[in-house]
Amino acid sequence: MSESNTITRPEFLAYQADVDGQFDGVRKxxxxxxxxxxxxxxxxxxxxxxxxxxxxxxGSGIVTALHSLAH
Structure with a gap:
């Protein structure tokens, strides 16, 4: 197996395209x-x-005051 960073296998290319598409969606x-x-x-x-x-x-203060007056 080559030590190159070039991806040539079809399944890896498809995976890379899928990941790139998802990142494009996140960036958008x-x-x-x-x-x-x-x-x-x-x-x-x-x-x-x-x-x-x-x-x-x-409004909350008014409601609290009215409630305390009623009790």
Whole structure:
């Protein structure tokens, strides 16, 4: 058997093509995620997220206060 790194057997070539195809799919998925995060990382999105968290905390506090008044 040769010490070369060249793969010539058909089953190995098919396996390598399959692995390369899977890596291409993973790379595409990562690229899509990076693009989505880039679109979401705007000042408006950050402000809206902060307001959502603040509103949730205030709502929770109001519900807790009303619940404690009822008991």
């Amino acid at each position: 998925g990562i690229s899509d995620l990076k693009e989505m995060v880039r679109k979401l990382a705007t000042t408006r999105a950050v402000v809206n997220g902060g307001l959502t968290i603040l509103g949730s905390a205030l």
